[in-house]
Amino acid sequence: MAGGGAYVHHIKSRNYYEDKVTTYVLVSCFVAAMGGLLFGYDLGITGGVTSMDPFLLKFFPSVYKQVKDGLKGHKCTYCKYNNELLTLFTSSLYLAALIASLFASNTTRILGRKTSMFLGGLFFLVGALLNGFAINVHMLIVGRLLLGFGVGYCNQSVPVYLSEMAPPNIRGALNMGFQMMITIGILIANFINYLTAEHEHGWRISLGVGAAPALLLCVASLFLGDTPNSMIERGEYGQAKIILQKIRGTQKVDDEFQDLIDLIEVARQVVHPWKTITQHKYRPQLTLCSLIPCFQQLTGINVIMFYAPLLFQTLGFGGDASLMSAVITGSVNVIATIISIFSVDKFGRRILFLEGGIQMFLCQISVGLMIAMKFGVKGEGSFSKGEADLLLFIICLFVAAYAWSWGPLGWLVPSEICPLEVRSAGQAINVAVNMFFTFAIAQVFLSMLCHFKFGLFFIFAGLVTVMTIFVALLLPETKNVPIEEMNRVWGTHWFWRRFVPEDVVASDSGHNHKPSP
Template sequence: MQGCRKKYPRKNNRKEREWALRPKLYGFNQATPLYLSELAPTRWRGAFNTGFQFFIGIGVVAANCINYSTARVPWGWRMSLGLATVPAIIMTIGAFLIPDTPNSLVERDRIDEARNALRKVRGPTVDVEPELQQLIKLSQLSKAMEKESVRTIVEEQYRPQLVMAFVIPLSQQLTGINIVAFYAPNLFQSVSFGNDSALLSAVILGLVNLASILVSTAVVDRFGRRFLFIVGGLQMLLCMLAVAIVLAVESGVHGTENISKGNTILVLVLLCFYAAGFGWSWGPLCWLIPSEIFPLKIRSTGQSIAVAVQFLTVFVLSQTFLTMLCHFKFGAFLFYASWIAVITIFIILFLPETKGIPLDSMNAIWSKHWYWRRFMVKGQVSRDNHPMTS
């Protein structure tokens, strides 16, 4: 739809259609990372969740290709919008075919079905009984505790997870990635690309991001989450600063209508490196971290908060970016560069490594952290600290 923006005469209706899709997207974005985290073996959990972001990237590239192909057709925006029904139908049918996670089946006392589900996903030759018994034990402990309520997640012992549920998705959007993705055609038109070239540039950015997600899938369970966050953050920071410098030198404080062809290409290259840095760090990890840090009793609530924060931030930033770009010119990129620096420092100081930690043992990492351990309840940590076979 973004590629057809100028061909659609009633902007408000376009917004209404776009936001009508968001409740459905919210449901899938909330459920899918949780489903993958609960289903995946511990040693492959990062790769499974990174795959979620990879297929989001495929969808973005496909949408940009469709926009590019239909840009010259008078009714092309209708085709772009209508083709969104194809993946929606596939997802709806697929939802009836995939199995429930063993965790959810045990929670509903469907033990035999949970055993069969474990055998299906772990393989027929794997002894699933130790893992099943561990799930049953955790379920019994969870049921013995106070029933989950919305207020449960604000208890002091869950302060670290709650902070991350807000900060991680908020920070992902403050890197500026969705602004670049949403308005890539506008950005490239503003730096001397034509309409078709601008749409093609968005396709290029999407392909670069997609390739970098493949890199993340291969290394996330080897080097860990913190390493990718930090190195990816530094890469994005340098690229944003470089873009700001190029635009400042070329167009000055007040801006000009066009910049030189050489600097236009340089901006594209820098944004490609920026997209690559995001694709193997903040892109997939924003879905992975919230899905694995919460205890079972508040996991769904925590993930819902994380997705809600992300969508709200996307809405606010998407409504303000073009105004910011028009008024502050290169300063808009300095704004996002500053946030990238802040959130990278936050990751260094406050996010413990979760690589290779079973979901049921995740509370132990907070109890060992220099800052978060002051919020942890010793009894709660010991109850949750039961390693799971994977």
């Protein structure tokens, strides 16, 4: 890339900027993180809604009959909810989010991070209202597609916004605010499902309430300041400096402001960021932005998040018990994410990834064994009260492991590793891959449960093993590394250093101990 030397020169002194934690930063990051409420609310709401009899009777009568036959023992327990149209209701959102994330990349770069957040909230608002007032399946699916566009735009812009606003020493914690809001959204959705389950039109309330956080995000985003990086990209230098001073809590930002200008001037020479990120020297970023979101979904977490009530009903929990179990797992999700927020910048990313992977592996094996011993291949059997409680406890341990590791870190790490010139493309790849595998899991899980039965949990355990080995070998620690100085991480890694130009490695390593003259 032309101008690469200038890029290296101006990231050297970044460790020596004043990085205060200001109220402005905290408030801005809190408001932006509300974009996660939209994603979380949808993750939590669909499983409960699709377990409600009035919803099934109105839109999926064949599934309703299937479920009743299963309860009477006329259908295999594993296959009660296996219906492609029903899974399309859940998965269509994530296919739309995948497509939207590709457009959102350019919107985020050209119009700014806050504009993308506003558009995401607007799409979600209209989609939630369509779902709440739906009178047929077509209206339902169109609403889901609009929800998907909202999720795609928010998931593209919010992590980038948080990473660019946060000081390096608390970047992990503030970026995890996005995942925190996702877990809160899931919990709220589970609780609303529990309260509305017995109401004839409870499903309308559950789906329609999603408009509330969307409206909140739309209004709040109008009052947000964009990131200095984004403003300089768009030539708003004066306003960018004012925002930078607010972020740092000091008027002495001339050095950092000039460095940002120089960095962005170099980034502007990259006309095609999508093509640029495929270059040899960006191989670490491209690989991690592709594989981390892939592995995040292959943990099997969305089996719990999407279909918790259906899964619990399949395994013999009653209707109310299955919805309450979903509330319990949602609560565990929130608590464990809080633990992650307070530990990620202290202990680092790698140790949380590794511990979470080992714990998830043990939980998947345990769940698979319990279901195998009780239901067998034919799917005949049920859990006693004590066994059901033990199963729920193990699932909660699985959710906790995910919530303090792959859940928040799956969004944090890809958003912080890309240099500015390919950041929008890297985040778009992250969101697109995440949405593709979210769509795939949502679409095929009920069918896979029907065909693979308890063996499905052993498959997920095998995938967790692969991803944990991947982290152990190929993920460097990024704790406390300034976002624009990430090249030094690759330069000292046993594998990735072969991709980073030698002048970048030499310059960064030479500046770890003293400021540049």
